[in-house]
Amino acid sequence: MALRGDLAFAPDWARTLVDPLAFAHEQRCLSFAWTFLGFTHDVENDGDWFRASLATRSVFVQRFGAELKGFENVCAHRFYPLRTKDKGNGPIVCGFHHWRYDGDGAAIGIPKCQENFGTVSRALGARLNPIEIATCGTLVFGRFPAQIRRETLEEFLGDGFPILAALSRSRSPPQTLTMPVAANWRLNLHISLDDYHTVALHPTTFGKNGYIRREDITYVRFGLHSAFLDTRVPDAFARMSAACASGSFRATHYCIFQILPNLIVALFRSDGMFFHCYFQQSVPVAHDRSIQSIRLFPAPFPADHAWHVRWPRTLSDPVRNRLLPHYVRRVGREDNDACERLQQVAHQVDKAPFLSAIEERIGWFEQSYRQLVAEGQDVLAKSPGKAEGRPAAGHILT
Ligand code: FES
Ligand SMILES: [Fe+2]
Known part of the structure; x- marks a missing residue:
């Protein structure tokens, strides 16, 4: 006997299909789940990167030597998208005001930093929002970080x-x-x-x-x-x-x-x-x-x-x-x-x-x-603010 629909489906299962707010909440919860982003074929060489979507949020994956790193595709300065094509090769330099980031997502090269922000680039503490990356064969998966212990990709995929x-x-x-x-x-x-x-x-x-x-x-x-x-x-x-x-x-x-x-x-x-x-x-x-x-x-x-x-x-x-x-x-x-x-x-x-x-x-x-979705909701409940996956609140320098 097959699983009954009324036991598997919530009665309001179609709400996220018609309600943009319910959909946005669902996606926020799912952003903490391992999600397929792309193939390692696109990041074979040092500096290669590709852009992807993780629960509706634009992200990119980039090779730094032997390591693959992932970041939300939003500049820490004024939130311009860092990667505006599907794939490419090269350092992380924002097209809006030329802020440059290292492999850890730290802003290390800010034009005229002392003059405009009163300090050196590293001291400003601006960083990209990282995502966790793991691979299975040539498949690259990502998820937003959380402050609780969660399954590795291998555990998530099991057999x-x-x-x-x-x-x-x-x-x-x-x-x-x-x-x-x-x-x-x-x-x-x-x-x-x-x-x-x-x-x-x-x-x-x-x-x-x-x-x-x-x-x-x-x-x-x-x-x-x-x-x-x-x-x-x-x-x-x-x-x-x-x-x-x-x-x-x-x-x-x-x-x-x-x-x-x-x-x-x-x-x-x-x-x-x-x-x-x-x-x-x-x-x-x-x-x-x-x-x-x-x-x-x-x-x-x-x-x-x-x-x-x-x-x-x-x-x-x-x-x-x-x-x-x-x-x-x-x-x-x-x-x-x-x-x-x-x-x-x-x-x-x-x-x-x-x-x-x-x-x-x-x-x-x-x-x-x-x-x-319930697991994502749990992550949100246990790490308020941080789990929203946004950089720290804006710094207004006077
Ligand atoms: S928004 Fe990226 S450098 Fe200004
Ligand atoms: Fe079909």
């Missing part, structure tokens, strides 16, 4: 950690697709966890084979996260985790992992034979807007195919890599259209939905989401 690490090891930078969606990010997550809609919404692709039967597949929960594996092999998830950890994993079937709060990772056959890895993030922008950011690359596992299958792959890979984004965009558009229609009536929703056996993971997601 999913070796799987994500293995799936992320692309040999080349992933292809990137971006799609704006006029819908709340949670609706995007719900549809990715919904194995019931494929016949109605994707009649010519996923849905052409009819409905999935729960007894033919495996659903599994690990920590706050969940997965769907297209197999009935007992302990399929635990076996996959162990094989990924030991380096012996080979792709044999479709699987998808939903990592709270907003990352989806899938391994799928791109043309019935070769596997691709798919990373999708539903990036919250506003209560009724999000951006779907997708990265794609050939699965980084040795192929067990015979030589006559393997050999033409070198020739067919470029064609496959060119066609795949079209297919992904088409299926994505079908899902996103449905999310946008749901958003249009979200103000009329005041109760929990019915969940079928093949929508059970949506209920799991809602339970985990509520737990994550």
